[in-house]
Amino acid sequence: MEQDITLKKEGQGLAFLKPLVTKLTPKFQKGDILSSLKKAGITIVSILxxxxxxxxxSKAxxxxxxxxxxxKALTERGQEAADAERACxxxxxxxxxxxxxxxPAQVWGSLQSLIADHKVITADKAAFVEKMAKTNAKLxxxxxxxxVYTGRASFVDIVLTSIKTVFAxxxxxxxxxxxxxxIIGLSPSLRSAFNWFIQIFKPVSPVVWYLLVFMIVKTLYIGDSSDNAFVISFISVGLCAMWATLVNTAMGVASVDKDYINVAKVLKLGTFQKVFKVILPSSLPLIFTGLRITLSVAWMVLIAIELLAQSQGLGLFVWEEFQNGANDSNAKIIVAMFVIGIIGFLLDRIMLSVQNLVSFNKNEMA
Amino acid sequence: MAYLELNNVYKSYGTGENVTNVLSNINLNIEEGEFVAIVGFTGSGKTTLVNLINGLLKPTSGEVLFKGLPVVDTSHERGVIFQNYSLLPWLTVGQNVYMAVKEAFPKESKAVLKKRVADYVEMVSLSPAINKRPKELSGGMRQRVAVARALAMNPEMIIMDEPLGALDALTRGNLQDEILNIWSKDKRTALLITNDVDEGIYMADRIIPLKPGPNATLGPEFKIDIERPRDKTAMNDNPSFKKTRNAIIEYLMDIGDQRKSVSEVEYVLPEIAPKSFVA
Known part of the structure; x- marks a missing residue:
């Protein structure tokens, strides 16, 4: 008997990266290239x-x-003004x-000007830090x-703030x-005790959550001059987005396959063992589905909440550009829209691959 | 006093008007070291009977006694092999068996437990697959893991609920031999639930048919007095085997016919023809 028994869960260390690596390693076969070329072609055509x-x-x-x-110039100020307007x-x-x-060209231009702006601000910041180094050391x-540098935030800083808020x-x-x-999945009586609570608070709008959190945090921060916009926005985002996970976790835990429960009973597993060895692993797929929904909801409500909380993120950026009404404001808003969409897509992809890693195939189970 | 005793056991599901009597008046005695098979149609309440004996269910009335004491809960003394294997898909073969062993022998050191796991996995000849997940195994291999898991807890009695029902004939034959081998080594008491009469005759000392439910009850028992170890091919020519087999099958067919005639309701089909039908 040379065989060694692995009792720890496989996937400790870096083994969890294995599926990722196999996915990233290209496996070329003749048919593959053709079909992926075709796929890429269709995507490019649809983008164009x-x-x-x-x-x-936009032209129309x-x-x-x-x-x-x-x-308008013609009716209000006469032919001359109209010609001048046209020429202008x-x-x-x-x-x-x-x-x-x-x-599209204007939006592309705005993106580039935002990046250029970011470079300028970064340089400014570096210069400021250098200039203040001695003073700060003394202080x-x-x-x-x-x-510290309190100048304007660049677009990249704004995006990073948003990502930070959504993760918090x-x-x-x-x-x-x-x-x-x-807990409520395990106990039917707690489930009915919490049910009204979940049903009532789940549909509440992000704006109202924000107001509730604002009321509480404002009081907690009384006398403190530090900026609490970040705290308010991440708490509101969390409260808005947690319901999907809550409901899915409770459902997953409550609906564990009866066979597994019977196994746990026949083996006489203790409560701790039963929860961590049987119930949780079996409900992980549903929990992760919930977490995935939570993350995408969090990203979606973030924009509205940042706007309200005046937190230096994408939400506020979009709103300020709209209020600003400068020549390239609209283009900047569209840039932000694409950035929001792409980041949301990436977040969802990340969650999906994590979900696939922890899930087992229900059809293949023994 | 018998080792396992069921006295006037009734089991019904539901209450009031929706009550379904699954089992009625079940009386069963199993002696220590005996191998008993219960044969019945699908849907006759076999699994309910098993769950009453292993402690997952409680009888509506009557009593289930194991070594003279009423069965109130599951116990490590009675190992169960489920119909659908019921391995945990997120654990490897070794981990599945280890989980059972750890609960059955909480005081043993990890090394002793690991050794025990390895021994039992070896016994069902799955050592090369010890680190595989159930989904990587074939049906027969999975059932062998379930056998190893049940036996590694060193139960005094093994309860098998159609353990080989989902397997092909060849794998089934091999596993029957393996189970018999293990059983004959230390003569544990065994209860086998099956729908295969030949399997019952090949493996058991006694066969008891379960009349189909609702109100399923046990029929008269058939003793199998064929010398062990039994040989499958030689058995086919054994007159005692033929006689018993025919008797059991005849009995089962009879109660099957009875059930049919009882449940046969004549449905009158309405006379309808398509409206605009041109022949």
Whole structure:
């Protein structure tokens, strides 16, 4: 008997990366290349089609608004003013451009200007830190707070703030919803005790959650001048998004296959063993489905909540650009829209692969 | 006093008007070291009977006595092999067996337990697969893991609920021999539930048919007095085997016919024809 028994769960250390690695390692076969080329081709064509429609749409809206402006100048100020307006619009002068849906090219330009802006701000920040290094060293030596850079946040900083907020909120949701879900899943009487609570609070809008959290956090932070926007927004995001995980965890725990429960009974497993060896592993797929929904809900409500909480994230960025009404504001909003969409997609993908790692195939179970 | 005793056991599900009497007036005595098979149609309440004996269910009335004491809960003294294997898919073969062993022998050291796991996995000749998950195994291999898991707890009695029902004929034959081998080594008491009369005759000392439910009850017992170890091919020519087999099958067919005639309701089909039917 040379065989060694592995009693620890497989997948300790880096073994959990194995499926990821196999997925990333390309396995080329003749048919594969052709079919993946075809797939890529279809995707590219659909993207081009989308851009084309967008271009046409924005052009039509642009013309409509331009015509209206010239017409208005004509009726209000006469032929001369109308000609001047037309000339101004055609010259591309930013002062009289119609403010409507931006074209793909404008959005692309805005993205680049945002990146350039980020570089400038980063350089500024570095210069500031260097300049203040001596002063700060003195201040810290005297036991005072160092002076930190408080200039404008760049677009990249804004995106990072949003991601930070969503992860903090997600973590909060996980820490609240999973344990409570397990407990109410295990006990039918607790389940009915909590049921009304879940049913009533689940449909509450993010805005109302924000207001509730604001009421509480504001009081807790009384007399503290530090910025509590981040705290308020991540707590609100967590509270909004945790319900899917709570319900799914409770359901997963409550609906463990009867065969497994019978096995646990026949083997006479203790409560702890029963929960951690039988009930939790069997409900992991449902818990992770819940967590996946929670993360995407968290990302979705984040924008609204940041806007309300004045937290320096994408939500506030979008709102400020809208209020700003500058020439490239609309293009920046669309840039933010794409960034939000892409990050949301990536987050979902990450959760999906984690979910696949921990799930077992129900059809293949013994 | 018998080793396992069922006295006037009734089991019904539901209450009031929706009550279904699954088992009625079950009386059964099993002696220590005996191998008893209960043969019945699918849906006749076999699994309910097994769950009453292993302690997963409580009888509605009557008593189940194991070594003279009423069965109130599951126990390590009675090992169960389930119909659908019931291995935990997220654990490997070794882990599945280890979980059972650890509960049965809580005071033993880890090394002793591991040795025990390895021995029993070896016994069902699955050592090469000890680190595999159930989904990587064939049906027969999974059932062997279930056998190892039940036996590794060193139960005094083995209860098998159609353990080989889902397997093909060849694997089934092999596993029958393996189970008989293990049983004959230390003569544990064994109860086998099956729907295969030949399997029952090949393995058991006594066969008791279960009349189909509702109100299922046990029929008259058939003693199998064929010398052990039994040989499958030689058995086919054994006159005693033929006689017993025919008697059991005839009995089962009879009660099957009775059931049919009882449940046969004549349905009158309405006379309908398509509206616009052109022949």
């Amino acid at each position: 089609l989308f851009l084309g429609l967008w271009q046409l749409g 809206l642009y013309n409509k608004e331009a015509d209206y402006k010239i017409e 619009i055609e010259s591309g002068d930013s002062s009289c451009q119609p403010n409507t849906l931006p074209s 810290t030596a005297q036991g005072k707070n160092a002076i 909120g997600f973590l909060l949701a996980l820490l609240i919803a999973v344990p409570i879900g397990i």
